[in-house]
Amino acid sequence: MERQKPTRVLALTNMDNTLALKEAVDDLKGEYGEIVELKKVYFLDWENPHIPLASLETEVAGADIVLVDVRGDVRVAREMVGLLRGKEQTVVVLIGGNRELFALTRMGKFRGEKLFRPARGKEKEFDVNAYLRTKKFSALTKKLGAFLPFGMLGDMRNWVLAQEYYAEGDSKNLKNMLQLLLREYGGHNRIKPPQPPQRQPDFGLYLPALV
Numbered sequence: 001m002e003r004q005k006p007t008r009v010l011a012l013t014n015m016d017n018t019l020a021l022k023e024a025v026d027d028l029k030g031e032y033g034e035i036v037e038l039k040k041v042y043f044l045d046w047e048n049p050h051i052p053l054a055s056l057e058t059e060v061a062g063a064d065i066v067l068v069d070v071r072g073d074v075r076v077a078r079e080m081v082g083l084l085r086g087k088e089q090t091v092v093v094l095i096g097g098n099r100e101l102f103a104l105t106r107m108g109k110f111r112g113e114k115l116f117r118p119a120r121g122k123e124k125e126f127d128v129n130a131y132l133r134t135k136k137f138s139a140l141t142k143k144l145g146a147f148l149p150f151g152m153l154g155d156m157r158n159w160v161l162a163q164e165y166y167a168e169g170d171s172k173n174l175k176n177m178l179q180l181l182l183r184e185y186g187g188h189n190r191i192k193p194p195q196p197p198q199r200q201p202d203f204g205l206y207l208p209a210l211v
Contacts, residue, residue: 110155
């Protein structure tokens, strides 16, 4: 049987979670072999307007899955629509900052543009960030389900699940996020379904004398 090629994942971000992502990828490879190649591109490396974006466009075009984490007003975020326009690969916008960026999400039948369009007339604009900031993922799933046709619901739930994994940020949750994306959108259906998101404990003050 012909060996399946690794899925190429490109992470566009200004978030330094390299160690946790590397541990997640190493765990996946240890369990399933060379099923994924992950590359990170930092937005700040492209902030100079005199640096051409041609090589970045090549990176995007060569990826099977693109992860997007945009925090703040950065050059690549402003160019994101043009970078992803006309492409067919899976795009998972994890942190978007505005509706235009979230609208670039493309996972199976789920299209962010169907959901994150500008409000019309007297419509109240849907603020997805309000749900993401407070980690109200169940409420977000229910809310989005009211907007979308039935055929998109499964992929929409996968997007919310990816959000939940990513929000926790540790290597185990990131591994499960990648496992979900590789299984559902990378063609690696022989790998196991991911475990549910594992909530990380909130930070607190450690007082040994009281333990």
